[in-house]
Amino acid sequence: MDVVVDPEVPEEDARVLRESTGLLARIRNGWAPRRLSSRRLGLGSALIMGLMGFLAVCTLMIFIGLARTGPGLTILGFVGFIIFTAAFINQPVDAEDEEEAADREIYERARRHHGRYVLVDDLDESSARLLNRTRGAIRAITGAAVNADGLLDTASNAVTLRAQEWEIARLLAKLSSLRGEHRRTMAKNLAPEVAAIAEPLGRALEASENAVVRRVEALEGYAAHVAEAERAYQAHLQVEELRARLPKYEQLVAEAGATAVPELERLSDDAEALQRALGRTLESARDAFRYLDG
Known part of the structure; x- marks a missing residue:
């Protein structure tokens, strides 16, 4: 498959389009990259993870005998809750692999220059x-x-x-x-x-x-x-x-x-x-x- 690109398209974009005719044909037929969910865990999810951390720390402290009193157990558990919540609230999720990211970049260029290239097979x-x-x-x-x-x-x-x-x-x-x-x-x-x-x-x-x-x-x-x-x-x-x-x-x-x-x-x-x-x-x-x- 071949493609003719408007000479007014920036050279780097034109080069990518010329090298991506297979994906351009898929885009013409309705393909689009999957929608990404939030790249970071929300506060609610992070709080759940923090609560799980709280329970995990309490269990661990009791097991090794470091928290023999209620207040000590509460303090150590609260520290665990804060640590786990802070860690997970910025945890990336649903990351793209390199191939998906490359396809998404081509898709964005094709959409940006829609009508400024012609697939010869068309x-x-x-x-x-x-x-x-x-x-x-x-x-x-x-x-x-x-x-x-x-x-x-x-x-x-x-x-x-x-x-x-x-x-x-x-x-x-x-x-x-x-x-x-x-x-x-x-x-x-x-x-x-x-x-x-x-x-x-x-x-x-x-x-x-x-x-x-x-x-x-x-x-x-x-x-x-x-x-x-x-x-x-x-x-x-x-x-x-x-x-x-x-x-x-x-x-x-x-x-x-x-x-x-x-x-x-x-x-x-x-x-x-x-x-x-x-x-x-x-x-x-x-x-x-x-x-x-x-």
Whole structure:
């Protein structure tokens, strides 16, 4: 199971949510941590424990012969009563174990950020495909060397792409939920007039999905521009590597007394042409990103 988290959620909370998808699914299905009773014994319970202490001390004193008179027995018993009452009134009870405490902490974070994360398993089939396309485009962009080497606006990419993934996932989650409700409604034996009223709702769902598809296609378009720039950049790096070795070839030709190879002389010109082509593809990618970011 996977989860998409709103990038505005604090990073530590987002990390916990991403690592707790199994528990998040249980929370979605109605699970909640058990209610804890009072963490301390009340005064009444403590007094009972104190009375038990009083009787225990009296019995012990009589047994060992330390209290042979009524007043002495009463004083020692009263001391025992005070000691036991003070001890038990602050006695912790019903403490959670570590696993319960961890689950409770996750539950509180999930409740605090309700509506700001999407479980991918909650998406219907069509929505899941669109989210996969979204993530594929994002991986292609962020994994490109032109992005890693800073030829694109890497910082803006990171922020904008995360925001795009979240917005698309959020819309797809709402679309999946409403579409499921609509399908269940339409599966009933509706009266003709009710079916007629429900038809525009179906068209609204289709229009909403088409709008999300356009978002995904815009992202894929940007990824295509980045891929083109990536090919030009890799070719540029390869030509630069060859050009760096050009003096060695020229030296070898001169030492051997051979005729200069014309292609070697054109290598620098080819590298410059490729550099200009790279500049054009990068600018094209930046234009696509500005459209996406807008």
